[in-house]
Amino acid sequence: MPDLITRDTLDLDLLQKPQGHKYDHGHVLVLSGGPGQTGAARLAARGALRAGAGAVTLGVRPPTLSEVAVQVTAIMVRRIKDGFSLSKALEDQRINTLCLGPGLGLKENRREIIEAALLTKRPAVLDADALTHLAQDRDLFEALHSACVLTPHMGEFARLFPDIAERLNNGPSFFRTEGMLAAARRAGCTVLLKGPETVIADPEGRVKIHAATGERAVPWLATAGAGDVLAGFIAGLMARGADPLAAASHATWLHAACAAHFGPGLIAEDLPEVLPNVLRAVLEPPA
DSSP states (O other), rough: OOOOOOOGGOOOOHHHHOOOGGGOEEEEEEEEESSSSOHHHHHHEEEEEHOSEEEEEEEEOOOHHHOOOOOOOSEEEEEEESHHHHHHHSSSSTOOEEEEEETOOSHHHHHHHHHHHTTTTTTTTOOOHHHHHHHOOOHHHHOOTEEEEEEHHHHHHHHHHHHHHHHHHHHHHSSSHHHHHEEEETSSSEEEESSSSEEEOOSSSSSEEEEOOOOGOOGGGSSSTTHHHHHHHHHHHTTTTTHHHHHHHHHHHHHHHHHHOOTTOOOOHHHHHHHHHHHHHHHHHHH
């Protein structure tokens, strides 16, 4: 049976920062896109930093260096133009988690970057454009490994797993949890299907559900960039040592809780800024 993700199921030790150096809390590298397409990666990077990563770097294409540098402060910036430069960057073993996809782009050298990232076997969150590359390139899909998390919405899921999506859409005999388990086993990694009822599954047969429906509905999460922040939350928790399923499930709960805390009028930029208040309410016992 799937487990429901609720406040009571959160592992509070996972959400708290023990004492230590910043790199003891992990270092996330978020790969960005071309000129005018860096906003999504910046949202993911901010989410990763707020979620507890000790350091976050944006890997940017050279033409976007100034565009990104004037927008960030605590987040570091590094030129990464192709797979080779990414491989050189990853010689720094302190970079322990990757986030690929938000605003990444669909050109061939972006495919090289995803391949180079997957070959390192480092924990990685793959979202947005990275999912499109995976759907179009079977060899790239086969390079996925157990430390990956895929975060598709239903349209992206249908491109990645067309036969499973068809069965999901054709009646109640093939339950959503069964479909997600089939997808996770095929990909060999954790898969998170975004929606009002978010379902997360891993290849080991574990399933988590977060139902943001009824009184728990947060319709203002349907805003541009909210998914990029979720990818960042997951990456930040993975950088701090959470396994892929735990990072995905905790990030999903926190993401919805941030939206509920802020309320109507939410935009994606608000989510990382609300997270400290949400964490404080979860971690501090009531007076």
